[in-house]
Every structure is written in C-alpha cells, then in structure tokens.
Amino acid sequence: MKETLATFFYDYFIKFNIPETAALYLNLLTMITVLLIVLYVIDRVTRRILISVFTRFSGTTKTNFDDILLSHNVPRNLAHIIPFVIAIRFIPVVFYHFEDAEAFFIKSLLVLGIIMVLWIVRSLLQSLNSYFKTLPKLRDKPIDSYIQVFMIFAWFTGIIFSLAVISGIEIWNFLTGLGAISAVILLIFKDTILGFVASIQVAINDMVRIGDWITFDKFEADGDVIEITLATVKVQNFDKTITTIPTYALISESFKNWRGMTNSGGRRIKRHLLIKQSSIKYLTDAEIIKLKEIQIISEYLTNRQEKLKEYNSKNNINKDLLLNGRNLTNIGVFRKYIQTSLEMNPALNKDMIAMARQLQPTTQGIPLEIYAFSSDKRWKNYEYVMSDLFDHILAAVPYFDLELFELPSSTSSKYITTKTKGPIDSYGERKDNEKESSEKESTEDSKTGLDYNDLNPK
DSSP states (O other): OHHHHHTHHHHHHHHTTOOHHHHHHHHHHHHHHHHHHHHHHHHHHHHHHHHHHHHHHHHHOSOSHHHHHHHTTHHHHHTTHHHHHHHHHHHHHHTTTOHHHHHHHHHHHHHHHHHHHHHHHHHHHHHHHHHHHTSGGGTTSOHHHHHHHHHHHHHHHHHHHHHHHHHTOOHHHHHHHHHHHHHHHHHHTHHHHHHHHHHHHHHHHTOOOTTOEEEEGGGTEEEEEEEEOSSEEEEEETTSOEEEEETTHHHHSOOEETHHHHHSSOEEEEEEEEEOGGGOOBOOHHHHHHHTTSHHHHHHHHHHHHHHHHHHHHTTOOTTSTTSSOOOBHHHHHHHHHHHHHHHOTTBOTTSOOEEEEOOOBTTBEEEEEEEEESOOSHHHHHHHHHHHHHHHHHHGGGGTOOBOOOOOHHHHTTOBOSSSSBBOTTSOBHHHHHHHHHHHHHHHHHHTOOHHHHSOO
C-alpha cells in the first residue's frame, strides 16, 4: 500500500516516456504539492469546526472561561494537531525514494510539533491567567509570576526535547550528557544565559518594545529604544547619542518606560510657583470689588461673597476686625483663578485631571502647584503649551497682590533700605554707618590716651 501510493504519480510519468530520474523528482514534487494542499484544506476545515463548536458551546454556558479560550485562539491552535498527525504519517510515503530527505523532514516536523505543543500550552496558560484575574479572590495574587514560571519550564523542556530530536539521541541519554557538561556551559555562557533569560522575561512581560521611550538613570539613557538583542538593548538618546544597556539590567534594575504616557490621552504638566508667605492676606470689600473686574472669576466672587456675608451675619460676627469670621484670601482667589483657567484652556485634556493645589509650606514660601495634562504629547508642542500656561499665570500674580519668592541678588540688595541711616550696599554693609562708627571709635581712643601703634609694637 505504501509503495503503491509512493509510486502513483511515478508510474504515470513513466507512461509518458519521462526518464526515471526526472520521473522520481516530478513524483516527489507532485506528492509534496498534493500533501500541502490536503493539509491546508484539513487545517481550515478543522479550525472552522472547532471555532464553531466553541462559539456555540460558550453561548450556552454561564462561565466566561470558554469565551476567554476563544479570545486567546485556543481552538485555532488545537486545529493544527490533525494536519500535523497526517503530515507525520504521510512524510515516509512522499519521500519513499529519498531516505535522507525523509529523515530530515521527520525531525523538522517533530521539532515543529514540539513548538506547536508549546504554543497550545502558552495559549491555555494565558487563558487561565485572564480567567483568574476575573475572580475576586485571585485579583490581588501574583498570577503572572506563576504563569511565567510554568512557561519558562515549558520552554526549557521543549528546547531539551528539540535538541534530543535533532541530535538523534534518546532523551534520557541526552539529559545525562547535558548534566555532565552543565557546569562548563554555565561558566562559559553565563552572560548569554542571563541575556537569554532576561530577553524571555522582557518579551513575556512586554516591558520594552522597539520605539518605546525609556529613561534609565544608571546608564544615563533617555530616549527611544532602537534595537533589542539577546545581550543588549540600544537606546538613541534625544541628543542623538547611542546608549547600550545589558538586557539583564532591564529586569534587575529600575527604569522608566513612557509608553503609558504615549498611549494615554495626555502628557502631564506638574510644576509649582513659590508664593511669598508675607504677601498672603485677607481681602477687603474694596479689593474684592476690584478683583470682580476679572471676568472668569467675577461670578464666583459674587456668589462666594454673598455666602460669606450671610454666614457672618447669621453668626453675629464682628467684622470690625477682618480676622473674625469667614473671609476670602488673595491666594485662595488666585488658586480659583488658575483652576478656572485650566478648565477653559483648549490645549489641556478635559477628560483627565486638571487642578491647582497648595502644597506644604517650605522655607522659600507656599508652593502652589499646577497639575494638568496637555492634549498634545509631542515634546515641542508640549513645552509650548506648558510655557504659554505659566507665562499667563506668572503675569497674573501681581493682580492678586501676591509676590513670588526670589533669592536676592546684588542688583536688588542695593535698593533695600533699613530703619537706620542709609541703604545697604552690594556687600550687605550700611554705608552711612561706617563713617559714624569709625569716628566714634577714634573719639573713644583719644579719651583713653591709647595709640594704635602702642598696641601693635614693631
């Protein structure tokens, strides 16, 4: 039977007076073509049947596990088993007259089968991972870590079996020989093994992709990933230099991946102003009336002022002293002005948080932080949006009788006056007092009869 199938097309070609050698190769080519077509058709039919059965079955069950199996292509991967078995059975028939080629293709198919099994196991483990994450009791458990351990073990086993198939050695003999030289292998290929393990973990965890913007302070890398290999990851910094990072460092060290920002709807703006504490005050009615001229907070001030007056009147608050009762402050109104400006700014993402908040006081003043997200994530445009926002806020500070903290410079210090005579020069000394002090010391010395030269003999 086997010989009959193997020579079916061969006999047909011989009838047409084709040479035997040519007939053998034509027979081989025809058999391969027919086998591939049959395998493709069987694979397609099997896949459709399995997917249809799984889809109908998932519609009748209450659990979502079968839906997860479908989403992770488990039926599709299982459909490859039947064509694989048929291929293994018919390879000896196709290569009946080519023993060396038969041995090569048998080994290749066995290795392909091992990979197929690993792929099925991977899809099943991913399905279990997704299913376990839907269970309330397991949501906070490190399921990913366990799945990774199983996958690493599965890949290791698959590689061992593949090497045993390629070498033609029985699996137990292969493991015995491998154990004898494992110490030498670990010593020689230490970096390669570390890189290999790291690359698997990086790929499984999807930690880094080509094109990701990462920041790695230890290696002074800040730019886009342009290449990922077994041993190294190349990063092109924004100054166009190239930084090479060991792949193993990606799992042993801490780095920042900006992919989450680029995939989100905005890029964060987080910057603060330092308000001088001495410039913060309660607002009088006259000052509130003046601030009502600022259109975007006019309605807020009117409503707020009415509520505060109603509260103070209801509780018989003595407003002769501004401290009594509830009052508006210039920093509070300024904060409301910033908040309203952020909400009206078309360059900011309205679906993400935007706020002006006060941080803990420092020795330099009161930090007033702006926290928002720019809709445009491109670097140049992002910087323009942030600069334009702060240009406006900085220019608005004096309208609220507030001052920003700024370290004194030599230019500003010479204009500072004191309660005593004269200004302070650039060295922090009082100019007019120097002469008076010198004259006073000279008078006291003359009264005591002491001479400077007597105190400092040569």
